[in-house]
Amino acid sequence: MEKRVLFRSAWLPWLLIAPQMAVILVFFFWPASQAMLQSVQAEDAFGTSTTFVGLDNFRTLFEDPAYIDSFKITAIFSVLVAVSGITLSMVLAVFADRILRGALVYKTFLIIPYAVAPAIAGVLWIFMFSPSIGVVTYWLRQTGFDWNHLLNSGQALTLIVVAAVWKQISYNFLFFLAGLQSIPKALIEAAAIDGAGPLRRFFSIQFPLLSPTTFFLLVMNVVYAFFDTFAIVHATTEGGPGRDTAILVYKVWHDGFRALDLGGSAAQSVVLMVIVVALTVIQFRYVEKKVQY
Amino acid sequence: MVERRPGLTFVSHLVLILGILLIAFPIYLAFVASTHTRDEILRVPMPLVPGAHMVENYTAALTGADTQGARVVVGRMMWISFVTAMVIAVGKIAISLLSAFAIVYFRFPFKKIVFWLIFVTLMLPVEVRILPTYKVLADLNMLNTYAGLTVPLIASATATFLFRQFFLSVPDELVEAARIDGAGPMRFFKDVLVPLSQTSIAALFVIQFIYGWNQYLWPLLATTSEDMYPVVIGIKRMIASGDAAVDWNLVMATAILALVPPAIVVVLMQRWFVKGLVDTEK
Helix, strand or coil, X not given: CCCCCCECCCCHHHHHHHHHHHHHHHHHHHHHHHHHHHCCEEECCCCCCEEECCCHHHXXXXXXXXXXHHHHHHHHHHHHHHXXXXXXHHHHHHHHHHCCCCHHHHHXXXXXXXXXXXXXXXXXXXXXXXXXXXXXXXXXXXXXXXXCCCCCHHHHHHHHHXXXXXXXXXXXXXXXXXXXXXXXXXXXXXXXXXXXXXXXXXXXXXXXXXXXXXXXXXXXXXXHHHHCCHHHHHHCCCCCCCCXXXXXXXXXXXXXXXXXXXXXXXXXXXXXHHHHHHHHHHHHHHHHHHHXX | CCCCCHHHHHHXXXXXXHHHHHHHHHHHHHHHHCCCCHHHHHCCCCCCCCCCCHHXXXXXXXXXXXXXXXXXXXXXXXXXXXXXXXXXXXXXXXXXXXXXXHHHHECCXXXXXXXXHHHHHHHCCHHHHHHHHHHHHHHCCCCCCHHHHHHHHHCCHHHHHHHHHHHHCCCHHXXXXXXXXXXXXXXXHHHHHHHHCHHHHHHHHHHHHHHHHCCCHHHHHXXXXXXXXXXXXXXXXXXXXXXXXXXXXXXHHHHHHHXXXXXXXXXXXXXXXXXXXXXXXX
């Protein structure tokens, strides 16, 4: 799309885009190209010389069981976060859509977790589930269930999933609510006149018409689980116990900054870039479809 | 509502109230913990109603008095978070307004390439270029500075696209009218375009303020000295010493202090927040 009427100047547009271009060239493109370069290089033990090693870093990476495990953990983690987050917030949104009285109050409470930083969310949840002093740990123990996420990797994963879902519920809820409110009332009314009950109306009208929103949220939740949950993991389990909650983003950081494995970390960055590109493409395919729909 | 079903309405309220209780409980518990002494919290199970030590705990957290081990001054950290969030929000809006203006209202060589360069940054979040970006920052001597905390986060493809989208919807007649009245491009930008964009600016501000305030990975890389930690990083440092040694009362007071400013922004600017969220994802 273009404007018919344009201003004419040889230097002004360059001046206007200069700040943005400066920032993205220095802090986006230069580092990204460095990551790609480093991913095909190896550095000697003293960091004095580098040699070109082709795809060796990638080969080492994919032969490393720890990296494959990290991939699996990330996959399980993101499926759990996306599915449970979407289900919960869809339920809340469907009920909130019915309510007239007090709707604003409910909505206000439901959007607050969005404002809470992921790291703070993590801290709130480990406080409740702390093996020694946590209230929820105490309650679970009363019912005979022994909770210790420092030792049990399944419980550690549950903890980060719960914290991540809690934080993301507001986002999902707002999109579902907007989606439900854009469904024409006439459709629902016609179904009601034909004798369809609320449950039937939900499954035959609202749920199918929400499918573009649901698909969009699925992609966004996977992106969120892949990239925005570093803080939750770092603030709660630190990838533990062992390496059982070290999701991909956590591993890039850990290998780069703690283990100081430059080539390996760069190769992991490149793999992540490929994943982002794939997810972005999926997201835009969806946008195109939505326009036709 | 389509039909009256008092039973179902009751169930709806019940489900929503349950949902809210579940969602609010972690925050409520943090608040309760922030009003007790450390020993009261360590006594399992901890009390579930607020105690009498709220003022001391918050004063201690804010001024850094009485903490064991690392002295963490939350007042200072909140200030850093606030400055960072404001600079990121205002900076992003400013540079995106300017570049969107250039892209929509001017014809210049390589415009397509410029547009694509901005677009591609969507695919390069900090998480995928951690180490090299850190190196650039170190080479530019920007570690532990406000500039280091903010400038690399200021570029935003989403904000640029949002403004571009909006500018494209502004009628061409306005430009013609401005031209006839003898206004140059910058005058048109300042007196027509920016005032028209007010709602989009407000919506973006809410989203970006929260984005800036809640940053974690980037400040973790860009700061090494304690007096430049934003509050989100500081709280992690406070719990690093393990269960028994942690001053949970102060940690929870800090958590509450850290979540109140963005929560206020979201609640007070709810209308723009929802618009911003929906628009930036389009």
